[in-house]
Amino acid sequence: MLQNRSIGTPRRADEIPRARPSATLFRGLARSRGILATALLLAALPVFVRSAAAQTAAATGRITGIAVDSANNRPLVGVQVTVSGTRLGAVTGDDGRYTISGVPAGRYTIGARRLGFRAVSAPGVTVAAGGTVTADLRLDAVGLTLEAVVTTGVVDPTSGTRVPFTVGRVDAENAPVPATNAIETIQGKVAGVTVVPSGQPGSGTSILLRSPTSINKSTAPLIVVDGVILSQSFGASTADLESMDIESMEVVKGAAAASLYGSRAAAGVIQIRTKRGSNLAEGTTRVTARSEMGSNSLNGKIDWAQYHYYMTNAQGQYVNAAGAVVQRAQRVPKPITSRFQDSPYSDPIYDQVDRFFDPGQFFKNSINIAQNGGRTNWLLSLVNAKEDGVVLNSGKFEQNNVRLNLDHRLRDNLTLGFSGYHSRSDRQELYGDTFFDLINQAPDVDLRVPDPDGTPYLIQGDPNEGREENPLYVLATEENNRKRARTQGS
Structure with missing residues (x-):
């Protein structure tokens, strides 16, 4: 059904209703008051900002200083200094x-780092509100560490990220305090390596990589020093x-070690390289x-019965x-039904471990001379070590070592x-x-009493x-020394 709609026509200007004069006045006053309030707010804002900035500056301080090279005291540019x-x-x-x-007032640690230098820190820097504190920094130069190159267990030197097996590496920088036994240096630094040292001076060290692979064969890894296999024929090598x-x-670790050294390295291999003047x-x-x-x-103290x-x-x-009543030599044990070790000694008793153990001293002196002359470099090492045993007047160990490493470049492509x-x-x-004999000694026997035959x-x-x-x-009556x-060389 169609509906007729009429289209309206616009009104003439004289027919448009006009606002009343009073309403227009009120609107103008409100608009004027808004503009005035905005103007006052904008005028007061810098005052508030300056006041807040002044309060913040009063609660903070400054840290200043200089960073120098510890070797020559020269200023270093580009050192990144941070506040912890x-x-x-x-x-x-x-x-x-x-x-x-x-810097907000408080106590901080200042850190500094730069490429080619070892990172340092200055703890205990106290910043006072509104004050300036000086923190000078001294950085030690250190060689840049590149990507590790593996040469053990591979035909050619290979990048450490491309080797298909795990290779643990320990450098001299990772062991600033050398161990008594050189192999003990890797203890705790290479995953899967078990090192069991011996308490007697001059003894070898038991090493196990991963887990035992045999119950009747040696599970010790093969040790190679500067390309020469270390012989273990005499033990404690x-x-x-x-x-x-x-x-x-x-x-x-594992069978990968046998790729260069054969079945002798089935339990793994430890490749050792010594220092050189290069x-x-x-x-x-x-x-x-x-x-x-x-x-x-x-x-710790060992408690004895x-x-x-x-x-x-x-x-x-x-x-x-x-x-x-009988003497000690004629004493008899209690009946088997009441034989408990619960009767105190009436005679003086002794701490056999304390009387048996001797806290001996150890000394080690070494001197290394190295030179790099361009085409020729060399290193000479002299070491003298002496260690007293842990047993009274027994178990001493003395060792003297000398090492010489020499390299000479005859031509650019030939080096000896x-x-x-x-x-x-x-x-x-x-x-x-x-x-074993020590733990079988009675606590009421003085082991240091001289024997009737004249033995001490x-x-x-x-x-x-x-x-x-x-x-x-x-x-004291047996003399058994191992001289080796x-x-x-290679």
């Missing part, structure tokens, strides 16, 4: 100086290595002297089965190299049952009970 716990920082200029403003001479060690800047000679000394100690299971009377005297090492050591051996120690405190001999007596010389 904040996002504040600065970069040193051409004169090595920096300024950090707006790792004691002949000098930790001060080592530059780096690479550890390859690591120095050309035209540089470096002399390094080091002396160490110390003493041995027990980690202080009671016995022999028959005694009310006064604690030894008695026989009839109840008669020589590595030579000689070691001499002398160790007082302890017989195998030394500590008693041979046996309880000869009628089948106890073992006094270990001190055995060590090792020469190795």
